[in-house]
Amino acid sequence: MGKGFRPALFLFAAVMLSGSAVRAEEVFVAAAHSMKEVVDELSAGYEKSHPGVKIVRNYGASGALAKQVEAGAPAYIFLSASVDWVERLKKLRLVEADSVTVIASNALVFVGREGVKAAGMNDLPALSRIAIGSPKSVPAGEYASQAMASAKIAKKMAKKLVLARDVREALLYAERGEVDGAFVYRTDAKRSKSVKVLFEVPQELYDKVAYPVALTAAGAKKPAARAFFDLFRSAAPKPVLKRMGFTLP
Amino acid sequence: MLVPTDYEAILLSLKVGAAATLLSLPAGFAVAGLLAFGKFRGKMAVEIVVNLPLTLPPVVVGYLLLLLLGERGVLAPLLHALGIRLIFTWKAAVIASVVVGFPLLVRAIRISLEAIDPALVKVSRTLGATRRDALFSILVPLSMRGILAGASLMFARSLGEFGATILVAGNMPGRTQTLPLAIYDYAAAPGGESAAGLLCVVSVAISVVVLFFHEWLSRRAVREGLSG
Secondary structure, three states, rough: OOHHHHHHHHHHHHHHHHHOOOEEEEEEEEEEEHHHHHHHHHHHHHHOOOOEEEEEEEEEEEHHHHHHHHHHEEEEEEEEOHHHHHHHHHHHEEEEEOOOEEEEEEEEEEEOOOOOOOOOOHHHHOOOOEEEOOOOOOOHHHHHHHHHHOOOOOHHHHHHHHHHHHHHHHHHHHHHOOOOOEEEEEHHHHOOOOOOEEEEEEHHHOOOEHHHHHHHHHHHHOHHOOOHHHHHHHHHHHHHHHOOOOOOO | OOHHHHHHHHHHHHHHHHHHHHHHHHHHHHHHHHHHHOOOOOOOHHHHHHHHHHHHHHHHHHHHHHHHHHHOOOOOOHHHHHHHOOOOOOOHHHHHHHHHHHHHHHHHHHHHHHHHHHHHHHHHHHHOOOOOHHHHHHHHOOOHHHHHHHHHHHHHHHHHHOOOHHHHOOOOOOOOHHHHHHHHHHHHHOOOHHHHHHHHHHHHHHHHHHHHHHHHHHHHHHHHHHOO
């Protein structure tokens, strides 16, 4: 054992044990990536007015998050970009059935960099690559493939699709110019400086984008989770939702 | 239960692995030779550069490749001038595999080259063999085990490549979606368990076959080493 061993051991122990000190009460929130700014803002405000509560946020594709909840990942509140995934968890009794509330809706747009020529769904087959969220787990991708199927261009587009992990990644691909364009939500497009909305996808081509929030079975047992959950159903999130470009139900 | 794009993912993985391995063989052999026999300043630096992808997170390799080869990357003007598009094509997946698999190839070939008695080459040269003759009739045949072992390891590594591939080749079903990417896609989807499981079985099966071949080669090498 060298001389440096003991200090090294102490350092190791300190690193391993740090964070296990007295912790604030943690409320785990799993939210669709398109809701990031809204949840961030609500959490910051809530943590300020409730010292001792820490909102731990996990953003991703709603389907991937639902799968994590199924697998037992810590999540007390689930904010999904699609009713389907909440319904699935409801059937599995992993969320409180009477807690499910739609708090906002959104719209699908097609974005691209300056100079990309696409003014409607029928122009898409002429492009070489477009990004969508993976339809298996990303609601924005599901809505996008639904819209392409309704517009009868799905077959022509099949080999042009780059599947992103979530809607923000699809936006990133379009921003970097790695793809000609991407299907994202109106709210995401609004936040991007390097791409513009080339066209809005006609609403009759896809289901309404609704954001239901739900209290999970694990969350129902935690008063702190229930308290933060009630905030979502109150009037509190409305101004920030509106500011970010969401439509209120 | 598997859909056509899943079969395409399996085939694409094999194709990318084979292309990456075959493309790397000449350079891999040259670099291994340089490291085995060469005495020059900065050899350590070459070793570190060659082995770096072995220890770097693949996602770092992928990100650096993206900065280099992306549509707005460092080499973009050159690639555009040549009319080459790499990013989000299967060629990008091959490049990613070449970078991460190269050190494995070099290591295996280098070990087998170092085991060759240098006197053999010298003797052949005194007997009038050209450098070319010495290369193809002594060095290549005697290090064939190492070449095959390195190639099989590199191929196996390519099959598992994920971090770098997803960044530079994207995730395009039927185009650039390799086996690990297809599994990842299913793994993130509720209800994707059975398809993910099935593709995992395929993945394990391919890896077992490749590793079996690799083990068989190294055992033969050991046995012949003992008897010879």
